[in-house]
Amino acid sequence: MAGGEPLPVGVGEDGRLQLPWLRAPLDHAQRLSSSHALLLHAGVAVGQFELALALTQGWLCERDPAPCGQCTACRRIRQRAHPDHKVVVPDAMRLAYGWLTEDDPVLRAGAKPSRELRVEQVREAIEWSQRSAGSARGRALVLHPADALNHAAANALLKTLEEPPGSLRIVLTGTDPERLLPTLRSRVQRVRLPVPDAATATTWLQQQGVAEAAEPLAAAGGSPIEALTLVGEGIDAQVLRELPIRVSRGDAASLNGKPIPRVVDLLLKIAHDAMAQSVGATPHYFSADRMPGVAPLASLQQWRQELLRVARHDDHPWNAALLVEALVTNGARCWPPSAARRAGRTGHSLHSAG
């Protein structure tokens, strides 16, 4: 098993879950002991990976069912050195975790690290699973996220999911089971994870140093993990309060320099909320009193289609600054100048972006 940097998440040395809201889902998943293939899923990031790690650690822990964090098995898993525990993630994630170095042959010169789970990775995991397990507790394989399995990789996995060799148990993570191959979906037991309530999420975010949690949490669809990422990227409560009106005026300043997938995601959420308002519904990601005036639904739909086209091709070598500018300018066209002016008079004065 590869050594190097330890697992970044899961259960600490004290045996405590790093994400406290996973306690009940962990208890629930542990009771599904007869199942040899589980899919842990939620519509947003609530810690699917962390739960997969905690659950499999519990399976191999010498003081199971709860992972103790201290026994030899727990320590080995944390160090990614347990021979019966395997974690498979896309290369881009391995690079981010420090499990893969820049000079690894899998990163051919100049090629971007893959964001997919490659068929070679799945085949290697299957070969690993067919060797006899070192301990009586069997083997545990984590595949994260299942949404990243490309077609070939998903197909390669089917037989193993149906008849796992020996005492292998598999945990997959995901956001939308409906997007997985039906043949794969039918071979796993689904466990839907709840989104933590606002109070739990807010407390956790405050412990992570996020003083104003409401806006990031809303913009992240209730995911505390995603909210923390947003704030880490400089998209904090203040930026989020001003963003919809800025965009309606064609002002891209607070989005410049952000990753394209992030920009597209935020603009799609503004489009979503504006469309909701134009049919009399309540915005979901932004505060209603921070939205620009109502825009025609047809223009918003057109803007949304453009954003979705870009989202599908976000690996393309776009000129990032020009693209952000164009997407915001096209968005601003949805709001006639009079609507933008009205929004400006409601008292949310914006600082000049310089």
Ligand SMILES: [Zn+2]
């Ligand atoms: Zn243990």
